[in-house]
Amino acid sequence: MQYRPFGKTGVNISTLGFGCMRLPEIQQEDGSFVVDQEKTDEMLRRAYDLGVNYFDTALFYCHSNSEIAVGKALKPIRDKVYISTKCPLERVKEPADFRKTLEESLRKLDTDYVDFYHFWGINQKAFDEKIVPMGLIEEAKKLKEEGLIRHISFSFHDKPEALKHIIDNAPEMETVLLQYNLLDRANEEMIQYAAAKGVGVVVMGPVGGGRLAAPTELVKKLGSEGLNTYELALRFVLGNPGVCCALSGMQTIDMVEKNAVVASLETPMTEKEWREVGENLEKLQKFSELYCTGCAYCQPCPKGINIPKIFQAYTYLNVYGLKDLAKNTYQGYLKDEKNPGVTSDACVNCGFCERKCPQHLKVRELLKKVEGVLGSL
Ligand code: SF4
Ligand code: SF4
Structure with a gap:
């Protein structure tokens, strides 16, 4: 030891x-x-x-x-x-x-x-x-x-x-x-x-x-x-x-x-x-189509969509290849007993998240895409 x-x-x-x-x-x-x-x-x-x-x-x-x-x-x-x-x-x-x-x-x-x-x-x-x-x-x-x-x-x-x-x-x-x-x-x-x-x-x-x-x-x-x-x-x-x-x-x-x-x-x-290892991790993230750092500047979404959480679930799949973890994270979010997760269906296109995102992510478009993939795991 x-x-x-x-x-x-x-x-x-x-x-x-x-x-x-x-x-x-x-x-x-x-x-x-x-x-x-x-x-x-x-x-x-x-x-x-x-x-x-x-x-x-x-x-x-x-x-x-x-x-x-x-x-x-x-x-x-x-x-x-x-x-x-x-x-x-x-x-x-x-x-x-x-x-x-x-x-x-x-x-x-x-x-x-x-x-x-x-x-x-x-x-x-x-x-x-x-x-x-x-x-x-x-x-x-x-x-x-x-x-x-x-x-x-x-x-x-x-x-x-x-x-x-x-x-x-x-x-x-x-x-x-x-x-x-x-x-x-x-x-x-x-x-x-x-x-x-x-x-x-x-x-x-x-x-x-x-x-x-x-x-x-x-x-x-x-x-x-x-x-x-x-x-x-x-x-x-x-x-x-x-x-x-x-x-x-x-x-x-x-x-x-x-x-x-x-x-x-x-x-x-x-x-x-x-x-x-740190550099390789960064490369994996940066060269992925969705580079969300989890900073949460896009929060709070007025409709309660936990964007970092949804993107995190996708990152597990897309960046790290952790399919089960991605699925469990997304399902856990949707089915949270106390606070069931809200999806982009509730989005009212206020644009707050995209104005705030330092990575300039097209959050609304990405949410739709990501939820489609996560929902079919
Ligand atoms: S655009 Fe949609 S996802 Fe983004 S903050 Fe507004 S309601 Fe939430
Ligand atoms: S502001 Fe952008 S990078 Fe930060 S958590 Fe939200 S989507 Fe991800």
């Missing part, structure tokens, strides 16, 4: 982290779920034996049972590992709720302290309108002084410029957990920025949330024959020198062992190889 300095925290973490959001579960007769503790113990201990020292959970993972299972599995080796968990801001109605939420996690984890306590899944709005005015960073600092948390962290879901905003305005934030993989490189530049500022970077979804776990044509397209797709994906993420750790939501011992092999490579990818 390789280890990297985790920003300025003074901690060295393993380049493979265990994401405990998909632990094996058993459904009870009453329909509720419990985590399969025996399998979890085996997997987490195997990961530890292979050198993994970073374990990431959250209050609500695995039907809110992940923290309990992780706490039990890691109890005998608590002082040898780093535990990361997260505070859901919807729980925080007043500053004191931040502490209460941590205390709940400590009870569930059966530990006296959390190594990395995250503001969970924040964006610029949550930062500007809740964390700052409510004084939650001050609350986190108090918890740190009391030893209940060792480091202040955040997990992030927003545009890259929002990441810069948070890092620049909250020097107390020591580590960030963000999305980055072969299919989504939006945060690439900001990873370098965070690293330069001494903020430790952990990547969630290094194999695209499992989308790159199975063999695909992508490896061939990127000129990396001889590697499995998951291996290329993991090597690519760890090939970025700004990344400290790739968090994988492993579900079997086999996955743990395979990922650990990649994370044990001294050089998962040379700088030259890493640049080449």
